[in-house]
Amino acid sequence: MAILRRPQYRDEFEIAIICGLKVEFDAVEALFDEVWEDNGAHAYGKAAGDPNAYATGLIGKHPVVLTYMPGLGKAIAGRVAASLRSSFIGIKLGLVVGICGGVPENEDEDEILLGDIVISTGIVEYDFGQQLSDQFFRINDKEMTLGRPNHEIRAFLAKMSGYRCRTKLRENTCTYLAGLSAKEGFESLRYPGADQDKLFRPAYLHKHCDNRCNINCTVCVDHRGDAICDTALGLSCTELGCDDDEQITRSRLEKIKGAIGGSDVPVAPPYGGVGVHSPRIHFGAIASGDLTMKSSYHRDNIAATENVIAFERTAAGIWDNFPTVVIKGVCDYADGHKDEIWEQYAAATAAACMKGFLKEWVTADKPVRGDAVDAGNSSLYYMDLWSALATAMQDRFNDKRV
Template structure:
């Protein structure tokens, strides 16, 4: 924030359980709502209370991290640290579970509406070359400032983890032990189609799994020899439909199935709770590929890129 204000002097009504930070970003007065947990239920409850305390809110930005769909139409490739901005939302886990299949409820009454005309017009402008270039340039500056502030405090949480850490596995590649000697529950879990609890606490390199099932990444090849170097366009943004639900997507196969059926570009957990409460944009950094090999190595950097893009977006919001 460019300025912060005293919470006691600004707006929060009695019995509102939310925690806020109040201030300004550029020309905009901002209410930063600190969610107490994950999931659309938590987000919906918090947003409902926020509307009572701050009825004049024009735009809600849901900012954080998400799981990205690595490939899209027309050879689009998404890499870790890039940012997704929503132009629509699908609540992909709302439906009926049958013995052998899940059917999402798709009626008009069960679906989230499209963004209002002001947001649609704004996103159309973001799709233009000049506005996009301006936002990306500003976001890079904000990210560098955020990184410099952390470094001055003796931390490096928001630094780019390195191209060598951006690893994509084949959708059917499983995250588990490959040998009985290393698995405490081989016959029940890793020796069949499952994975043991120990395997889920280890990264893919510790498990020595998936080396033969890595997906080549064209945009990262040039950087593979130097993990300190990142793509010059690592703050690229992708505008598209976002999948929101209460479950954490950790299956490459299911990820690709939902992406194909629903046309989504990322998975997250809070947007569905806020979408119908306020005019809303979801702005989230890609921290993993929504598969079983996901780790937390990219979460801080992805959160930082999302925050930088959010501030750049607000610069352009009238």
Template structure:
């Protein structure tokens, strides 16, 4: 249960960075805090605005990208400036929304959560729009981005194991959020009146003047089995990151087949190589021309709920024994 602001700690007391791209993502993050702390002044060169608090045993610093300035470079700048003030940070969580990639192997629905998990060939995040052009107009992707720190990957494994025997706490955490912040209830909780529509990849949105799909042909919807529960399902795998919004179902599926991608976003590739972090995304649309913003707040809440549940799995002793993010960066 969140409390009134407490007397401020020192900057070096904060060990976890929680980075968001959008105001609704930051609102969900702040609402998940167990305790809110008094704001701290930043040092020259750090232009970020922060929310400070505690989740479980961890002191957390929350930052958001500048309004209207998105993409991989902006995310990298926020993390770089954060380290100027908060030199005790051990790791980061990049938490927010993304466009999902449903497939026969991954039944991804709106409100589900995707966690960036390494594979044999990739570190959990792929910068899909970076590389060199080769014959035939193809893009040959060069380099592999860093994987999350081992401490976070072991916590992910522990949480996966816990969810085999017991359901995720995300629905309960969101219900608690709504109880403590009634003004967030309407948009940040599950609402069956929001339609979850997945159209065929080849079928484009019909009316560019509106974001609703009232005029789209419902005969072109993909048939999917109804779920027994409305609780979000958590998927683990590769997250595609780039500087352009993915809004085409054909390109989405082509890249997914080629690379094994579960969702698309726009910030993580700027972070993971210089900042030890895990990427957590709530699915708010299907990365196609039928994009709309109806699911954004709820997807932000499910991602924030997973982040909070994960932090409860991370032991404080492990964090204390981990080198600071500043040292990790300087050693590269």
């Protein structure tokens, strides 16, 4: 059997994972097959001046370095990515993994539900432009905006978005999701329930209601206007009393309700596999910027003009530092109606999909370094070709003797 070893140096890491929230980081780290930072025994250190904190380990057959952003937004993401690149100079793939706002109905894809996963085929920096007196003008000059993914990533995404690979990716995602829910500390990880997946009519805003909740809010009271008070912005739909009759009916959601009811259930069917409520995976362009999108009107306008399927706040800052793919679970519809009950589930589906994604990702062959030594562990990483060859020759020799 071939001898495999873990990286000896930082520059041998090729895959970085960046998370912006603790719930995202926890889900990703829980899916490591090995963690190499325990007790500092295998710490790889970092470059002088790098303020990031890292976790290193193995996911499937890939060594990965995971880092956590101390805040959200493009500027912080850019600083984190630049520091990461100074310490880990061999990074060839950056995965931004976590939660996002989804565009529920879009041109190319089937309907997106909460907990579904979006994988970026491109990034649109939708808040980069000029604010004119009557409108915002987005700059999309090729010299000044983010480019498309490199050839290797485009080719891989094209393959993965095909029916066979996408089906396999979904199956593997469900397997890893079920495994995550069985881990200590993830006992509360459940599918929150189809009844909690609420998409309201775009014109119905998340604000104090006028006739049912007896709250005399002078800001929200004008339902013909768009003004929403600060109190309402900080409340969930349940706390605010948003009217369920204002929801849009969606066929896929109705099928889930018909099959398993509306309440929360385990993330995977009892006998494994893909359930009717299991997340689907959508490939498309993702809008990234400093704004948190909380307006169905602006969401739909940008989705229509830029053909994006989700909104998030990290990738635009990472993009220029190394080739990037965004893998995010949908935790809301970017419309102001919010319930945090989907965050853990969406972070978990994204992390599970990330692991399924890496299962298919192939790194290029590398020459064995002259100074490489076997680290003496079972990590499935670096194949010792001489050892493999010797084993194969011994097997052939034994076969002939029989």
